[in-house]
Amino acid sequence: MNIFVINSGSSSIKYQLFRWPAEQPVCSGLVERIGSDEATIRHTVFEQESATAEQRLVLPLSDHEAGLREVVRLLTAQPGGVIRDPAEIAAVGHRVVHGGEAFAATTLITAEVKAEIRRLFALAPLHNPANYLGIEVAEQLFAQARQVAVFDTAFHQTMPEYAFRYALPTALYEKQRIRKYGFHGTSHQYVAAQAAAYLQNPDARLITIHLGNGCSMAAVRGGQSLDTSMGFGPLSGLVMGTRSGDLDPSVLLHLLGPLGYSAEQVSALLNKESGMLGLAGSNDMRDIGQALAAGDARAALAYDLYAYRIRHYIGAYTATLNGLDAIVFTAGVGENDALVRAKACARMEFFGLQLDEEKNQQRSPGLRDLSGPASRARILVIPTNEELEIARQSAELLTAHA
Numbered sequence: 289m290n291i292f293v294i295n296s297g298s299s300s301i302k303y304q305l306f307r308w309p310a311e312q313p314v315c316s317g318l319v320e321r322i323g324s325d326e327a328t329i330r331h332t333v334f335e336q337e338s339a340t341a342e343q344r345l346v347l348p349l350s351d352h353e354a355g356l357r358e359v360v361r362l363l364t365a366q367p368g369g370v371i372r373d374p375a376e377i378a379a380v381g382h383r384v385v386h387g388g389e390a391f392a393a394t395t396l397i398t399a400e401v402k403a404e405i406r407r408l409f410a411l412a413p414l415h416n417p418a419n420y421l422g423i424e425v426a427e428q429l430f431a432q433a434r435q436v437a438v439f440d441t442a443f444h445q446t447m448p449e450y451a452f453r454y455a456l457p458t459a460l461y462e463k464q465r466i467r468k469y470g471f472h473g474t475s476h477q478y479v480a481a482q483a484a485a486y487l488q489n490p491d492a493r494l495i496t497i498h499l500g501n502g503c504s505m506a507a508v509r510g511g512q513s514l515d516t517s518m519g520f521g522p523l524s525g526l527v528m529g530t531r532s533g534d535l536d537p538s539v540l541l542h543l544l545g546p547l548g549y550s551a552e553q554v555s556a557l558l559n560k561e562s563g564m565l566g567l568a569g570s571n572d573m574r575d576i577g578q579a580l581a582a583g584d585a586r587a588a589l590a591y592d593l594y595a596y597r598i599r600h601y602i603g604a605y606t607a608t609l610n611g612l613d614a615i616v617f618t619a620g621v622g623e624n625d626a627l628v629r630a631k632a633c634a635r636m637e638f639f640g641l642q643l644d645e646e647k648n649q650q651r652s653p654g655l656r657d658l659s660g661p662a663s664r665a666r667i668l669v670i671p672t673n674e675e676l677e678i679a680r681q682s683a684e685l686l687t688a689h690a
């Protein structure tokens with residue numbers, strides 16, 4: 289059977305098609321600049337693992353429906369298509385950012401589920417409306433398929449209350465649902481499962497470190513999230529590409545009061561102008577790495593601050609887990625940036641971490657174990673694959689409801 293995965297953003301749609309049960313990726317693509325006369329589609333068809341054919345289109349796309357219709361045309365084109373008819377797709381797995389407290393697991397999409405995703409617009413105004421739009425369009429274009437929602441927050445619903453509550457008046461939790469939710473759950477869950485399998489220990493105490501454009505860490509034991517560094521929204525915790533990470537709320541009060549910022553300005557500042565961009569002038573670690581090599585002092589400070597925050601959470605989560613079996617680096621920066629890994633693992637012998645510098649510099653696909661001989665805990669790099677995890681969870685749900 290075929291499983292189609294959709295990650296619908298405000299002006300983009302990322303998609304991937306898998307053949308099941310082989311878990312074989314068939315094609316993937318990205319529609320961007322939806323709503324413009326010069327929208328783009330990059331569509332790649334795979335032969336086994338290697339990319340064989342890539343098409344790039346520039347065309348007007350008025351909305352998400354027009355975008356997805358064009359994708360269906362590419363999927364079913366003769367010759368060159370990968371299916372003959374949209375009805376050949378058994379399930380569409382949708383990434384949905386916020387599932388609130390209602391969804392602790394992947395779920396079949398029903399009218400009630402859609403109503404709940406709509407209610408959660410207030411908690412994820414930048415993401416849930418776009419995810420919802422993707423669902424509505426897919427329901428039309430893949431009418432025969434089961435629609436499945438995979439929530440970024442669901443994996444973290446196992447956090448104990450003392451970890452997810454803020455020390456604010458209780459009514460703000462009970463009436464307004466202000467608490468820690470956490471994000472990147474699909475990625476943390478995927479790499480944690482891979483790490484536990486590698487360690488042959490289903491009860492492994494793991495710290496998963498997702499370093500992409502957005503960054504978060506999670507403490508995972510027995511496949512359950514016990515804590516995570518993002519919170520009510522995606523701003524807390526680690527330093528990110530353009531987001532600040534942890535900050536004393538007094539700074540916000542100072543910006544909003546004496547400095548005269550509006551709420552919108554503060555939001556733009558924290559979400560789009562801070563993090564590595566604010567510290568060093570770029571949100572791409574490759575640029576900052578080059579600046580560092582050229583002796584740029586701001587880049588050096590940004591790297592140290594970024595790594596120091598990771599070390600801080602490794603310490604915190606080793607306490608949460610009462611020990612440590614492995615840390616796992618993943619996502620764009622975690623998988624590629626040897627210097628970040630080296631700085632994050634330096635002088636961490638107390639926590640049982642000793643990095644093998646040579647292995648850290650080598651590049652190879654798949655899981656890598658970078659632990660040195662004196663390391664009591666493993667240091668792993670595991671490429672994340674959120675699309676595959678969404679497809680897996682969709683397939684599992686389909687089998688359960690067959």
Ligand code: AMP
Pocket residue numbers: 499500501502529571572573574619620621624625
């Ligand atoms: P992601 O959100 O997982 O796609 O990660 C995107 C980020 O990964 C980019 O903004 C870069 O900062 C970072 N990245 C990608 N490739 C590399 C690389 N070769 N070295 C360092 N950072 C990288």
